[in-house]
Amino acid sequence: MDQEDLVQQIIRPFKRIAKLYSELDQTTSTYGTGIPLFPPEIHAITTINAHPGSSLTELSQYLDVTKGTTTKLIQKLVKKGMVVKTFAPNSENQLSLMLTSKGKIANESHTEYVAYLDQQLIAIYQKVPSELLPYFATVSKESEKFFKKLIKERQE
Incomplete structure (x- = not known):
């Protein structure tokens, strides 16, 4: 087997993994509340938890989205309790955002979920010989840089 075949054996699963992660990022989870939450919603919840009392403008900045997007997101989260x-x-017109008890449960459950994901991925990579890990780190950084470049080019 030549080097090109070996590289393809790495690239093909990488593409499948990226697709699977994208699919995972489009799914909902109840995070212990019984209410389905989409990824942008749980990210807003965790951000509000990290910055309680934030205004819509501040939350927009933390999430790096428009104020209109944040407004719609918060309307959904208010409806979901x-x-x-x-x-x-x-202030007579500036809103302050806080989590409800359900929001706090979702935040805590999401924190546990992220820790679980990290533990599982660490367990996978701990099987790799330690002398190869620097190569994995380099490949990961270079891949990330490449995809950021492609995204920037598409946005121009």
Whole structure:
């Protein structure tokens, strides 16, 4: 087997893994609440947990999305009982966002889920001989750089 065949044996599963991760990122989970949450919703919940009392503008900046997108996201989370909007202290028009008890449960469950994912991936990579791990790190960084370049080119 020549080097090109070996490289293809790495690239093909990498593409399948990327596709699977993309599919996973499109699925919902209830995160212990019984209410399906999409990835952008749980990311907003974890961000509000990290920055309680944030305004819509601040949350938009943390999430790196438009204020309109954030507004729609928060409306959904309020309807789902995950977030409450109140007026910020000393303000008659600025909203302050806080998690409800359900939102806190979702945040905690998501934190546990992320830890589980990390543990599983660590267990997989711990099987790799330690002298090869620097190569994996290099390949990962170069692959990430390549995909960021492609995304930037498509956005121009």
